[in-house]
Amino acid sequence: MSINTATNTLTQSQYSNYNNKVAISRATSEPALVRRLFISIVVLFLGIFLILPLLAVFTEALRHGFATYFAAISDPNALSAMKLTLIAALIAVPLNVVFGVSAAWAIAKFEFKGKSILITLIDLPFAVSPVIAGLIYILIFGMQGWFGSYLFDHDIKVIFAIPGIVLATIFVTFPFVARELIPLMQAQGKDEEEAGLVLGASGWQILWRITFPNIKWGLLYGVILTNARAMGEFGAVSAVSGHIIGMTNTMPLHVEILYADHQLAAAFAVASLLALLAIVTLILKTFVEWRVAQNAISNESI
Amino acid sequence: MSTKKNILPGFNLSLGYTILYLSLIVLIPLSAAFIKTTELSLNEFWEVVTAPRVVASYKLTFGASLIGALINAVFGLLTAWVLVRYKFPGKKILDALVDLPFALPTAVAGITLATLYSAHGWIGAWLEPHGIKVASTPLGVIVALTFIGLPFVVRTVQPVLEDLEAETEEAAASLGANRWQTFSKIVFPAIWPALLTGFSLAFARAIGEYGSVIFIAGNIPFVSEITPLIIYIKLDEHEYAQATAVAVVMLVISFLLLFAINGLQWWLNRRHTTSH
Incomplete structure (x- = not known):
């Protein structure tokens, strides 16, 4: 032995x-x-x-062949649902990126009272059921809501219209970018920013030239997650949308309507596009994690 | 560090914008829910939130969420262990796929699970001859909530397992511990806080879940109707005060869970930093 x-x-x-x-x-x-x-x-x-x-998802989508598949995803109602989904994501993602960077800057670079309360409050939307997220906007902007009669008098529609869908989407994706950036920027500290300041850079120059290059992968990661959730959100959007076909239907809502109408192949055809989005999200996520690991290795070797 | 004067610019602007945006998007709308319930008298509120159908939905929602989170605690721990410790073909793909429930829209997950577990579905057709019915039963709710909570335990336990130093296990083994003793006395004490965090996150996520559940659940009152759906139905019937009353009960429970989870993580971080 x-x-x-x-x-x-x-x-x-x-x-x-x-x-x-x-x-x-x-x-x-x-x-x-x-x-x-x-x-x-x-x-x-x-x-x-x-x-x-x-x-x-893909088997059911292609059950009746490619012709049915392409007919389902090129249907005018499906196309208008895709358009609305893109619009909601295009508004929600940039707004939450600006918020995320701003919150992470304040929280990671400065000390102040109530910081841990602020971090918990930013997490609140995670703990709220999507249906409740829709409900609270109805309470404010709905017909019987706080601003209901004002909006009605001025012929502005928020609930059962696009603004409500965008608001609900912003709410459910609210914490993602901030949650990615806060620990990252805390770990990086503020030495490089201070050095930039001493050398005469302005605040915006520091943000653009020093902070952004340092956080770009984390930021990309946050954007990917935010985008996936924004395009896929169902419960909150369902509550505020009113399901007006061709008008206030997003892709997930369109999937629900087709499914309830027993058009299974069409429902899964549209669903397969969302599943592809999920796969792309996972691939990008894996790539970003790989890049971050590479960066960490090259930093250690220096 | 903390006594040194901070010279970086932008504190007022960034904090001000953060608080403004947080208030407009999250805090004020959420407060609307609490204000709305004041339209109901205390008795009316109590009657709404303790109606038999609503109570049945709490039992289902919290029971199924708990079971789903427990399933994920067991299999999530095992998954994290296998992904960190062993080598096998296809491991990288499985690792990436763990996040699928985060990335897949809930409505897609919902109709897919409903189809898979229906009497003619790939899994349902196999289970039904054995007398196991999943679709339109509480079991279907558990399946959906297990799916939705799957990434949490894996992703909280995985990094802790990766950081675990081999030396302590080697020391235990060289001192005569068998593999089970090493796991229960050395490894498990190091990972249980992460396991508990992952479990709570999966539980909290499951309680509020809507899209992936409603298709497979069949939504039979008193049998397979979850609380978020009760809120949705009351909204559809324009019973806003009633919908809000049930929502407030859920919000309070969810917030308590969130504070508990954040407290747990704060405590872990502190323990982690002081032990080094």
């Missing part, structure tokens, strides 16, 4: 070969049988809960 006596009779390469085999079954890992069992359970669990649903 003694390894020392074994090395005397083995060549160096044989020894390292043997050592590798031993290393796998050493005392800080599990027996091979247990490892195989664990891996099988995890593959089965993730297979049932993640891979099967993903496969099912």
Whole structure:
């Protein structure tokens, strides 16, 4: 059993070969049988809960062939739903990026009272059910709401119209960018910004030339998450939309209407576009994480 | 550090804008919910939030969320363990796929799960001959909430497992501990706070979930009707005060959970930094 006596009779390469085999079954890992069992359970669990649903979306979408598929996604109502989804994301994402950068700047670079309360408040939308997110805007802008009669008199529609959908989308994606940037900017500290200031840079120059290059990957990550949620939001948008086909229908709402109408193939065709968006999101996310890891390695080697 | 004067510009502007935007988008609209309930007398409020159908929905929502989070605690821990410790083909893809429930729109998840578990679906057709009905039962709600909470435990436990130093486990092994003893006495104490955080996040997310549940649940009153749906139905019937009353009950519970989770994380960070 003694390894020392074994090395005397083995060549160096044989020894390292043997050592590798031993290393796998050493005392800080599990027996091979247990490892195989664990891996099988995890593959089965993730297979049932993640891979099967993903496969099912595309199988159902193409069940009646490509012609039906393309007819479903080029239907005028589907196109107007895509347009509205894009509009909502194009407004919600930039607004939440500006907020996220601003909140992260205040929280990461300065000390002030009530900071941890502020961070918790920024998280609030995470804890609110999407339906409730829709409800609160109805209470304010709906017909019987705070500004209901004012908006009615001036012929401005918020609820059951595009502004309500945009507001609900902003609410549900509110924390994502801030949540990504706050820990990142806290970890980076403020030495580089202070150096810039001493060398005569203005506040905006510091933001553009020093802070943004440092946080770009984290920011991109936040934008990706915000965009995915903005385009996919269902509950909150459903509550404020009124489901007016061709008018206030987003893609997820269009999926629901087609599904309720038993047009399964069409519902899954539109759903498959959203599933593709999810796959692209996961790929971009993996890429950003890989870049961040690369940066960390190159920083360590310097 | 803290006594040094901060020379960076933009504090008033950034904090001012943060508070303004937070108030306009989140705080004022949320306060509207609490103000709206004052239209109801205390008795009316109590009657709405304790109506039998509503109480049945609380039981389902919290029960199914709890079971879903527990399933995710067990399988999420195992998934994190396998992804960090073992090598096997397809590992990178599985790792990336764990975030699918974050990225996949809930309505898509909803109709897909409903189709998979229906009597003719890939999984439903296999389960029904065994007398297991998932669609339109509380079991369907559990399936949807397990799906939606899947990433949380994995993603909170994974980094902690990665940071765990091999030396402590080697020391335990060299001192004669078997693998189970090393896990229960060395590894588990290090990861349980992360496990608890992930569990609470999955639970909190599940309570409010709507889109992925309503399609598979079938929404039968007293059987498979979740609380967010009750709010939605009351909204549809223009019973705004009643909808808001139920919403306020959920908001209070969710906020308490959020504060507990943030408190837990604050405590963990402090413990983490003082132990080094």
